[in-house]
Amino acid sequence: MTASDQLTLPQLEGSAERGGSLASFIWFRTGGPAEWLVRPKDEADLARFLAELPNEVPVTPIGVGSNLIVRDGGVDGVVVRLPKSFADVTIEPGNKVRAGGAAMGITVASAARDAGVAGLEFLRGIPGTVGGAVRMNAGAYGREVKDVLVEARVVLRDGSAETWPLDKLGYTYRHSDVPEGAVVVEALFKGTPGDSATIGAEMDRIAAEREASQPLRSRTGGSTFKNPPGHKAWALIDSAGCRGLRVGDAQVSEKHCNFLLNLGNATSAEIEDLGEEVRRRVMDKTNILLEWEIQRIGSYD
Incomplete structure (x- = not known):
């Protein structure tokens, strides 16, 4: 149970959806829902809403989710998605x-x-x-x-x-x-x-x-890891033998090794586990610890 389970949201001119789907627009098309998915009408509406929202309720802004893993348990509190x-x-x-x-x-x-x-x-x-x-x-x-x-x-x-x-x-x-x-x-x-x-x-x-060079027509999350100083993440991943590596329905792209793919039915946990396995193999091979570039939010299922 979270601090906002019994929350009554402040007045909003935009929209607020309890249990709003994030997987419907996140690029990976995986992950649990937002506790509340909020779309403010304008800046004044957003400012007023946040001012009146209890301090203990977490707020997470999300754009189109092109560089994001939403974990399978979803995101507590309020997710803010700006509308058109x-x-x-x-x-x-x-x-x-x-x-x-x-x-x-x-x-x-x-x-x-x-x-x-x-x-x-x-x-x-x-x-x-x-x-x-x-x-x-x-x-x-x-x-x-x-x-x-x-x-x-x-x-x-x-x-x-x-x-x-x-x-x-x-x-x-x-x-x-x-x-x-x-x-x-x-x-x-x-x-x-x-x-x-x-x-x-x-x-x-x-x-x-x-x-x-990139798997643009796949369910992906963009560049997975930051380039370490003096190195390209994709080359380190390739040298560690991770091209095409799979965990369940999650796969390291064969087209560009610094992209992870949802082949169709992957869970967010499989995608994240695959990323951690890539990090482990690169560390074992090169003694370089890759840093996540993709943001990972939410709770595990």
């Missing part, structure tokens, strides 16, 4: 792009392309939302969010809303100082003047490279 009202993307003077936390990376990159703003092309290769990308300093093709972010709008667990400049986010590799329970609702990016055709060609190159 948080997905607007607008161009501002000075080669800046303002994007809502629910906007997809490809949408931001495309808007920048159409406006002749260069430097955001790599967001085409990040299959998650702006909120998730800001929180984890997502990166691809030699660039990271920290390279293009000006500021981020954050609604904290206590319901206060703040605009954080880049230096307050404390970025390191795939990490930020955005606190637990806080929700990134907006970000402002800055690029440089560019030619739309050239920008589009670079985005097309990124898309083609991803298609050729």
Whole structure:
């Protein structure tokens, strides 16, 4: 029993669903439900809701779940998923792009392309939302969010809303100082003047490279492990003989070893167990302990 079993939620203009399915949209298509799945109407609605929500109730923001394992027991407390009202993307003077936390990376990159703003092309290769990308300093093709972010709008667990400049986010590799329970609702990016055709060609190159090298049409969770300093995680995994390794219906991708797959009926436990077995084999072979890049949340069944 959790602290929120008998919880009556604060008033919300958006929607709140008890036992809301997460497996219906998480990329792996596995895992248990949210105790409460909340979709606020707008920033004011979210801020008011969090301010009135008892402090002991955990809050977990989720975007599209493209880099996430939701464990089979589900997620206690409140899961916040921003709806399409948080997905607007607008161009501002000075080669800046303002994007809502629910906007997809490809949408931001495309808007920048159409406006002749260069430097955001790599967001085409990040299959998650702006909120998730800001929180984890997502990166691809030699660039990271920290390279293009000006500021981020954050609604904290206590319901206060703040605009954080880049230096307050404390970025390191795939990490930020955005606190637990806080929700990134907006970000402002800055690029440089560019030619739309050239920008589009670079985005097309990124898309083609991803298609050729990653299992994009599978039930997956993106890059599983962080690249250790001086190494590529996929190469370490391959050298440890893990290509194609299976636990139940979970498999290490044969196309890209740093991707785990749900072949159809895997449980989250099988996917996580497979990841831990990969870590063990890589450690035995190379004396390097891989760090999870995929976020793992919730309770075991």
